[in-house]
Amino acid sequence: MRADARKNREQLLAVAGTAITEQGVDVSLRDIARRADVGLATLLRHFPTREALLDALLRASFDELTAEADALERASEPGDALVLWLRDCVAWTTEYRGVTVLMAAAINDTESALHASCVSLRAAGARLLARAQSAGAARTDIDGAGLFALVAALAWLGDQPSLAPRAGHLFDLITSAILTREESGHVEAGRRSGGRG
Amino acid sequence: MRADARKNREQLLAVAGTAITEQGVDVSLRDIARRADVGLATLLRHFPTREALLDALLRASFDELTAEADALERASEPGDALVLWLRDCVAWTTEYRGVTVLMAAAINDTESALHASCVSLRAAGARLLARAQSAGAARTDIDGAGLFALVAALAWLGDQPSLAPRAGHLFDLITSAILTREESGHVEAGRRSGGRG
DNA sequence: ACTTATATGGATCGCCGATCCGAATAAGAG
DNA sequence: CTCTTATTCGGATCGGCGATCCATATAAGT
Numbered sequence: 001m002r003a004d005a006r007k008n009r010e011q012l013l014a015v016a017g018t019a020i021t022e023q024g025v026d027v028s029l030r031d032i033a034r035r036a037d038v039g040l041a042t043l044l045r046h047f048p049t050r051e052a053l054l055d056a057l058l059r060a061s062f063d064e065l066t067a068e069a070d071a072l073e074r075a076s077e078p079g080d081a082l083v084l085w086l087r088d089c090v091a092w093t094t095e096y097r098g099v100t101v102l103m104a105a106a107i108n109d110t111e112s113a114l115h116a117s118c119v120s121l122r123a124a125g126a127r128l129l130a131r132a133q134s135a136g137a138a139r140t141d142i143d144g145a146g147l148f149a150l151v152a153a154l155a156w157l158g159d160q161p162s163l164a165p166r167a168g169h170l171f172d173l174i175t176s177a178i179l180t181r182e183e184s185g186h187v188e189a190g191r192r193s194g195g196r197g
Numbered sequence: 198m199r200a201d202a203r204k205n206r207e208q209l210l211a212v213a214g215t216a217i218t219e220q221g222v223d224v225s226l227r228d229i230a231r232r233a234d235v236g237l238a239t240l241l242r243h244f245p246t247r248e249a250l251l252d253a254l255l256r257a258s259f260d261e262l263t264a265e266a267d268a269l270e271r272a273s274e275p276g277d278a279l280v281l282w283l284r285d286c287v288a289w290t291t292e293y294r295g296v297t298v299l300m301a302a303a304i305n306d307t308e309s310a311l312h313a314s315c316v317s318l319r320a321a322g323a324r325l326l327a328r329a330q331s332a333g334a335a336r337t338d339i340d341g342a343g344l345f346a347l348v349a350a351l352a353w354l355g356d357q358p359s360l361a362p363r364a365g366h367l368f369d370l371i372t373s374a375i376l377t378r379e380e381s382g383h384v385e386a387g388r389r390s391g392g393r394g
Numbered sequence: 395a396c397t398t399a400t401a402t403g404g405a406t407c408g409c410c411g412a413t414c415c416g417a418a419t420a421a422g423a424g
Numbered sequence: 425c426t427c428t429t430a431t432t433c434g435g436a437t438c439g440g441c442g443a444t445c446c447a448t449a450t451a452a453g454t
Contacts, residue, residue: 169338178370
């Protein structure tokens with residue numbers, strides 16, 4: 001890639017990060033281009049769609065989340081690991097207002113630039129879930145796709161200003177519904193209705 | 198109101214109903230105006246915002262839902278009444294793709310034309326919830342606003358094509374988490390994991 | 395220094411909702 | 425039935441959006 005192209009690309013990503021943090025993922029692409037001292041056409045050449053821009057911007061975060069899932073899978077009790085990871089996923093989305101809707105659209109759209117990242121995330125969650133289920137810590141009538149949907153719904157709640165105040169409480173309600181209290185031996189791991197910051 | 202104005206208003210509502218059923222609540226207002234053989238300005242004079250149009254279009258449905266809540270409150274077991282009503286609320290939103298987001302925005306926005314309808318709906322749910330809680334059929338760590346948020350999240354799930362297939366199952370999961378199995382006598386009322394079809 | 399492949403961004407397109415205002419017209423008075 | 429008037433209408437226009445085109449500018453290699 002030519003040097004000026006690389007510079008513009010990086011400048012665009014930096015500006016996009018700021019703009020999206022400030023205004024959410026629906027921020028005007030024209031605005032981002034302006035703030036990056038670049039033409040709209042240049043932005044769109046580097047990132048043909050809003051999803052492509054987001055993918056470039058969030059891939060690191062996605063990787064962190066899946067890496068964290070792996071770490072928790074090795075280090076924590078199955079039930080704990082699952083709930084802690086879900087909590088972090090939901091908390092992460094709050095940094096990027098509106099990203100949940102795009103992810104929900106991307107998970108079944110192989111054309112979307114966000115598709116692969118979303119699939120990876122779902123897979124990471126599915127592993128933690130399966131482990132918890134094997135340990136008898138989570139109910140077995142749910143799978144990775146169901147878990148993804150549940151997390152998406154909770155993340156969406158956090159995105160709606162009027163509903164966000166209840167999001168933490170409803171997170172606890174839903175996660176304790178996932179963590180079985182019937183078959184598991186170590187029930188206490190599931191009763192973490194502490195806080196969620 | 199002048200006769201031609203009334204006629205246009207009714208024509209607009211009829212066309213809007215069709216268009217929204219076909220394309221969701223984000224359908225172009227210009228499109229609605231065109232299909233109603235009316236200028237865009239005329240549509241916007243009758244309904245200054247998208248919310249105003251929707252309120253006029255959906256008020257009857259809102260009233261039906263609150264009336265149904267009253268009926269269930271008189272006729273059914275507290276737990277049953279709550280869950281049946283919640284199911285109907287979620288099912289209703291599926292007829293108007295995208296309406297959930299607007300309702301979530303309206304519930305705390307006194308300026309929105311949908312505000313009053315949303316508040317009424319929340320109040321109806323709160324009554325059913327309080328009754329179930331008094332009967333020991335529902336957990337007491339949730340209130341009307343929490344219930345509204347939960348229903349909104351479930352409705353939103355149904356709106357996302359990729360997540361909708363899980364919406365029914367997750368509805369059962371969440372409602373059975375609301376219905377307490379600890380303090381209530383008639384547990385069976387809560388185990389309605391039948392269909393949601 | 396010159397050539398060439400690459401990258402740029404202004405201009406333009408079709409779309410959106412919001413608003414303005416002269417033209418059309420329904421409704422009431424004489 | 426005619427005339428007046430207040431109401432309503434809708435074409436035109438505005439600013440903003442993302443998508444696309446293409447003449448210009450420039451980095452990189454000879």
